[in-house]
Amino acid sequence: xxNVILLTIDALRKDVLGCYGSQGGLxxxxxxxxxxxxxxxxxxxSGPYTQASFTGLLTSSYxxxxxKPKGLSPNRxxxxxxxxxxxxxxxxxxxxxxxxxxLGWNRGWDVFYDSMEEEVDERIPYIKGNVINSKVDEWLxxxxxxxxxxxxxxLHYMDIHExxxxxxxxxxxxxxxxxxxxxxxxxxFKDVLLKRDxxxxxxxxxxxxxxDIHVREVxxxxxxxxxxxxxxxxxxxxxxxxxxxxGDEFGEHGGLSHDDKMYSELIxxxxxxxxxxxxxxxxxxxxxxxxDIPPTIIYLFGLDPVESFEGHSLLPLGGYPGxxxxxxxxxxxxxxxxxxxxxxxxxxxQDLKVIYRANLDSWEMYDLKADPKELNNIIGTSPEAxxxxxxxxxxxxxxxxxxxxxxxx
Amino acid sequence: xxxxxxxxxxxxxxxxxKKVVRDAFNKFTPDELAITWTGGKDSTTxxxxxxxxxxxxxxxxxxxxxxxxxxxxxxxxxxxxxWSKEWNLDLEWCVNQDAIDAAGGKLNxxxxxxxxxxxxxxxxxxIGYEEDTFRFEAExxxxxxxxxxxxxxxxxxxxxxxxxxQGLRRDEQATRTQDDYFEKKEAAHLIPEHVRIKPILHFTExxxxxxxxxxxxPYCILYERGYRSLGAASTxxxxxxxxxAWEQDLEHTVERAGRRQDKEQMMKRLRELxxx
Numbered sequence: 187x188x189n190v191i192l193l194t195i196d197a198l199r200k201d202v203l204g205c206y207g208s209q210g211g212l213x214x215x216x217x218x219x220x221x222x223x224x225x226x227x228x229x230x231x232s233g234p235y236t237q238a239s240f241t242g243l244l245t246s247s248y249x250x251x252x253x254k255p256k257g258l259s260p261n262r263x264x265x266x267x268x269x270x271x272x273x274x275x276x277x278x279x280x281x282x283x284x285x286x287x288x289l290g291w292n293r294g295w296d297v298f299y300d301s302m303e304e305e306v307d308e309r310i311p312y313i314k315g316n317v318i319n320s321k322v323d324e325w326l327x328x329x330x331x332x333x334x335x336x337x338x339x340x341l342h343y344m345d346i347h348e349x350x351x352x353x354x355x356x357x358x359x360x361x362x363x364x365x366x367x368x369x370x371x372x373x374x375f376k377d378v379l380l381k382r383d384x385x386x387x388x389x390x391x392x393x394x395x396x397x398d399i400h401v402r403e404v405x406x407x408x409x410x411x412x413x414x415x416x417x418x419x420x421x422x423x424x425x426x427x428x429x430x431x432x433g434d435e436f437g438e439h440g441g442l443s444h445d446d447k448m449y450s451e452l453i454x455x456x457x458x459x460x461x462x463x464x465x466x467x468x469x470x471x472x473x474x475x476x477x478d479i480p481p482t483i484i485y486l487f488g489l490d491p492v493e494s495f496e497g498h499s500l501l502p503l504g505g506y507p508g509x510x511x512x513x514x515x516x517x518x519x520x521x522x523x524x525x526x527x528x529x530x531x532x533x534x535x536q537d538l539k540v541i542y543r544a545n546l547d548s549w550e551m552y553d554l555k556a557d558p559k560e561l562n563n564i565i566g567t568s569p570e571a572x573x574x575x576x577x578x579x580x581x582x583x584x585x586x587x588x589x590x591x592x593x594x595x
Numbered sequence: 596x597x598x599x600x601x602x603x604x605x606x607x608x609x610x611x612x613k614k615v616v617r618d619a620f621n622k623f624t625p626d627e628l629a630i631t632w633t634g635g636k637d638s639t640t641x642x643x644x645x646x647x648x649x650x651x652x653x654x655x656x657x658x659x660x661x662x663x664x665x666x667x668x669x670x671x672x673x674x675x676x677x678w679s680k681e682w683n684l685d686l687e688w689c690v691n692q693d694a695i696d697a698a699g700g701k702l703n704x705x706x707x708x709x710x711x712x713x714x715x716x717x718x719x720x721x722i723g724y725e726e727d728t729f730r731f732e733a734e735x736x737x738x739x740x741x742x743x744x745x746x747x748x749x750x751x752x753x754x755x756x757x758x759x760x761q762g763l764r765r766d767e768q769a770t771r772t773q774d775d776y777f778e779k780k781e782a783a784h785l786i787p788e789h790v791r792i793k794p795i796l797h798f799t800e801x802x803x804x805x806x807x808x809x810x811x812x813p814y815c816i817l818y819e820r821g822y823r824s825l826g827a828a829s830t831x832x833x834x835x836x837x838x839x840a841w842e843q844d845l846e847h848t849v850e851r852a853g854r855r856q857d858k859e860q861m862m863k864r865l866r867e868l869x870x871x
Contacts, residue, residue, distance in 0.1 A: 307785075375869070
């Protein structure tokens with residue numbers, strides 16, 4: 187039985203990767219793996235930010251399934267739980283506060299490192315990828331000295347996430363002509379990004395450039411991680427699933443960062459399954475959701491399907507149930523003001539996507555093939571609009587009644 | 596476990612801790628070392644073990660620091676004062692008196708940032724807090740920084756401390772499973788460079804109590820009343836009323852219920868990432 191590794195990268199857009207068509211040269215290492223990768227071209231996040239997406243990624247359930255979420259509901263099954271029960275060693279290394287043990291994400295892990303006790307700099311408010319790697323290296327090395335039971339390892343890099351203050355050496359790798367200081371970068375974060383101010387096109391472009399530089403940086407961390415696996419001779423007997431929790435917006439739909447929108451720049455994610463024994467590469471154009479990842483992990487370990495998981499295994503390829511993909515979120519920026527919650531939803535089938543915003547009671551629909559930038563709303567003209575709306579409607583606001591029962595914390 | 600097994604296991608645990616302490620004395624002189632002591636069961640156990648080593652090896656006991664965050668139990672004060680005298684410690688109370696004065700000595704008082712001295716104002720600015728006022732609470736974002744982090748940093752700098760002993764245990768939090776006995780903290784935005792030494796990392800909460808009973812190590816009376824974990828007075832809660840900590844079901848219940856500090860830490864990170 188092979189080990190399974192889930193490598194997730196926070197806020198990584200699909201369209202910055204060379205293997206997904208980018209010419210930017212930001213991901214030479216990931217691109218070099220393609221001969222051993224199964225590549226999903228239509229992978230969808232189940233939400234546009236960490237909490238909304240990771241419920242899919244690690245619990246195969248939707249964000250608003252159990253009322254308005256604060257902590258992780260005990261009703262959800264974390265992928266680590268059935269694995270640990272089956273005798274598989276489970277380890278997690280990350281630095282995202284939304285996934286910390288205080289919020290309940292530490293269930294079922296033999297090792298759970300969330301970095302919350304470390305002091306970090308406000309300009310780099312997380313543990314960097316190289317430190318995550320060294321902790322993983324240390325753990326894998328000690329694992330190698332043990333009885334070598336199969337393991338499930340999840341590691342997550344935060345480095346692409348704002349505030350976008352990259353180090354000089356990575357700037358020089360991407361664009362040495364950028365000369366602004368770290369202070370100026372941090373001010374850009376505070377004055378432009380935090381205010382979601384897209385009025386200055388040059389500033390938005392610069393933010394995107396700094397983001398791209400972090401992408402290049404993370405490609406290096408992935409290379410370093412693969413080298414660790416190589417050193418410990420773990421590559422031949424491990425399957426590595428690589429994806430991101432969501433993308434990031436740079437003015438495509440009038441905003442910045444990742445709030446509650448359901449457009450491609452946030453919802454389209456890369457999804458690669460690396461297996462050294464597969465040396466032909468492969469491409470899967472079927473729709474895939476990140477709720478499908480936990481069932482895929484269960485399949486890879488040869489375990490019985492977990493009943494509460496809402497997705498299906500992506501392996502073996504094909505023969506999928508043919509369902510569309512759902513996603514949902516509540517705008518976090520509206521939550522603190524006591525505003526009415528701005529919840530939003532999407533449903534996608536093939537290349538058609540409908541989006542519903544509950545507080546505006548507004549519907550949108552896009553044909554992603556004809557209009558990949560999602561600028562032309564066809565909800566009033568598409569013959570398929572009604573059918574897609576009917577499929578999404580039962581999900582809308584169902585959390586309100588669940589909320590009365592209350593989610594933990 | 597029989598009483599005999601318990602004694603044997605405790606001796607092994609203590610021996611392992613003593614080895615860590617001896618390693619520390621090989622790496623640092625007694626003057627470069629300091630011991631953090633809260634008066635709680637873990638740091639008291641740590642201090643007791645270090646004293647043992649110092650007596651056995653005839654080494655000078657390093658200086659001891661204790662932080663008064665302005666919200667402490669009088670029972671803890673009494674305990675620390677009593678044993679500090681008894682054990683003849685070189686003890687320093689670290690108190691951010693300026694912050695306490697600005698709050699009028701009252702918890703939850705609204706403090707105006709401009710009423711603080713320059714150093715404290717600069718510290719508040721340094722952690723990115725931009726409001727004009729804050730609530731005086733030991734475990735809030737600003738309160739924690741002023742009352743604990745700043746006091747700790749000042750002590751380290753003032754005494755040129757290279758390494759500090761701490762009473763952290765691995766089983767306290769899942770996140771600590773990877774911790775090492777020696778942890779080097781690089782100089783960063785908020786802390787000066789120093790090494791953290793954790794001699795009792797391998798103790799569980801149960802081991803701590805077994806060891807306290809077997810070796811007759813003193814403990815604060817609050818544990819007899821049912822407290823299991825002692826932090827700030829206003830946020831620490833009795834776990835089981837009237838049942839001494841060591842008689843509680845330590846294995847199946849949480850030691851740090853509430854864990855206000857963990858929440859604050861999470862909120863701080865989220866703020867820095869641009870949320871909130």
